Amino acid sequence: MATTTSDSRFVSTSREETQIVSASKTLEIDHLVDGQKIGPLVLRIVVLSLLVQCADGFDLAAMSYAAPEIIRAWGIKAQAMGPVFNAGLVGMAVGGPLLGYIGDHYGRRVAILISTLVYGLFTLMMVGAHGLQALLLLRFISGVGLGGLLPNTVALNAEYAPRRFRATLIIIMFMGLAVGGILPSVVATSLLGRYGWQAFFFVGGVGPLLLAVALFALLPESIKFLVAKGRNERATRLASRLRPDLAIDHHTTLVMSTSRQGVNSFSPGLLFADGLGALTLLVWVLFSAALIVNFFVNSWMPTLFRANGLSSDQTAITQAAYYLGGICGGLVISRLIDRWGVLPIMVYFLVGGPVVASIGTQGLSHAALTVAVFFTGATVLGSQLGMNAVTGMIYPTSIRSKGAGWASAIGRFASIGGPTIGAWLIAHKTPMPRLFLVPAIPMVIGGIAAAGLLYLCFRRFRGMRLSETRAAATEVAPHSSPRN
Structure with a gap:
């Protein structure tokens, strides 16, 4: 079903390549992605994913900043915050495979949106927490959302990036962790004195919720996921934006290098x-x-x-x-x-x-x-x-x-x-x-x-x-x- 053209013929952007695609109406998706020149669509995905990763960096640092203030405000011992810290890690451990499954079944875009909304909403709810039990539960659920961000942003970027720059773009995306880790210090110096420890969770909750709106409007679904699921019409629209140098239209069929399909199971x-x-x-x-x-x-x-x-x-x-x-x-x-x-x-x-x-x-x-x-x-x-x-x-x-x-x-x-x-x-x-x-x-x-x-x-x-x-x-x- 797929064409048997070599890698080098698809890496070129010559008139001959355009004629090949137009004549055959069948294009192998890996060749299409690997042969691209990085353009606005891929850069948009990397930047949005970098902003998503800021949530992870912010979360880890913000809790460290907020903990001393919570201890002082509630009159509790320092060791009492230990389970709260661990609740976030356990939530992330649960959220990784759970939302990874959703990403493979329903799409990377859907899973990233769910993760961002869950993290933002339950982090914002921490502003109203009045005890350790409530804080621990909210921390766990927000961790589930946070845990879903890594597998799905990795998959989305890997499936749009050309092979020669794939690791580079994925790691640039993860620089958001360092950026997010810096932001709580800004909150501490500008908002902590006036609004107390709640300021960290207000910023940490509102930010992802606003970002979710931008993601809904601007983040595309993985083109390889669409091809694997047989959604050719949506995939070809994205392919024409990814490779404007090729004559791709609704008559073009995109195929995978492998026929393997995933099984809809949470199990590893x-x-x-x-x-x-x-x-x-x-x-x-x-x-x-x-x-x-x-x-x-x-x-x-x-x-x-x-x-x-x-x-x-x-x-x-x-x-x-x-x-x-x-x-x-x-x-x-x-x-x-x-x-x-x-x-x-x-x-x-x-x-x-x-x-x-x-x-x-x-x-x-x-x-x-x-x-x-x-x-x-x-x-x-x-x-x-x-x-x-x-x-x-x-x-x-x-x-x-x-x-x-x-x-x-x-x-x-x-x-x-x-x-x-x-x-x-x-x-x-x-x-x-x-x-x-x-x-x-x-x-x-x-x-x-x-x-x-x-x-x-x-x-x-x-x-x-x-x-x-x-x-x-x-x-x-x-x-x-x-x-x-």
């Missing part, structure tokens, strides 16, 4: 079918390793630095270096993944082990410590951002949101262990050099797991680059051995 069973089992397990290990280290380091660095003599200003500068390093490390790894696939992930994890351990070195000057924290952010956050991109590239369209959703869920559940282990070590007065050896262990484990993933992806994609087209033969005939 499809992630272990057709030779994906070992790959999925390694993805889960890598997500868990990155998130455990991120939450360990991010939660306890300020407390430990202050306890070891740094002023509040010095601590703030050093903490900022962690996020700056994450942005730089993410941008670098994005280009490396587009060229070398999983290999940069392995390097980041293996280098990250000794880098994280170096934070605990005795006698470091403030400048040296800041440099160590910068490279920790580059490797830890960089590997996390890289795994977000890779997960959006290794699963086929039919289960892409499901794959990203379950990986995020497993990682979020595991991440609860990061702050918990840190608290136990601090309670036992573990010296800094030994304490920061602990997060180095998951980084080394992640490096080993990444080596295994690199091998599996090399076989599945018949090379270093993560191309869904190359994996199509493996997907259609899962029991046959791939050619070398």
Whole structure:
């Protein structure tokens, strides 16, 4: 049914290519997407997704800012806020696979809209909370909405981005996490004194609700999802905007490189079918390793630095270096993944082990410590951002949101262990050099797991680059051995 034209013929934008499409009236969707020049439609999707990701960054930082004010206002002990923090993580772990399933079944756009509305509405309702139980419940439900954003924005961007820039655009989208993390400090300096802790949740709720209106008006559905579901009319309208250089009209039929269809199930069973089992397990290990280290380091660095003599200003500068390093490390790894696939992930994890351990070195000057924290952010956050991109590239369209959703869920559940282990070590007065050896262990484990993933992806994609087209033969005939 599909044309058998080579990749290079579809990458060109020549008159010959236009004649081919017009004559055949059949166009393979992967060739169409990979051959595009990035235009207004793709840029709009990336920018809207970046704004969506701001919610994740804002949520994590806003609760940290609001907690001391809630403790003071309600006269409760600090440890009483622990379950409230964990409720958000558990909600995100539930929301990832649940809304990932909705994304694969009903569409990425639908799932992103639902996630944004749920997060915004229930965050806004926290303004009226008058007790820990109400706050915990609202925090859990808003976390469910927040958890659905990652798998569906990853899938949507992966299905519009050309292969040569796919990881780059996905990771640029995730820069919204850093932008969102900065915004609560603005709320704290401008609104906290006048409106109290409720200001964080008012801004955190109204913002996503307004964004949902923009998403409804401007965010398109995934073109690959539409083709997979047989909705050719809507898909061809989007295709003509994506590739105005081709003569695409309502007579053109868009086809997938694979005939595989997803099964409408919340279960992760499809992630272990057709030779994906070992790959999925390694993805889960890598997500868990990155998130455990991120939450360990991010939660306890300020407390430990202050306890070891740094002023509040010095601590703030050093903490900022962690996020700056994450942005730089993410941008670098994005280009490396587009060229070398999983290999940069392995390097980041293996280098990250000794880098994280170096934070605990005795006698470091403030400048040296800041440099160590910068490279920790580059490797830890960089590997996390890289795994977000890779997960959006290794699963086929039919289960892409499901794959990203379950990986995020497993990682979020595991991440609860990061702050918990840190608290136990601090309670036992573990010296800094030994304490920061602990997060180095998951980084080394992640490096080993990444080596295994690199091998599996090399076989599945018949090379270093993560191309869904190359994996199509493996997907259609899962029991046959791939050619070398």
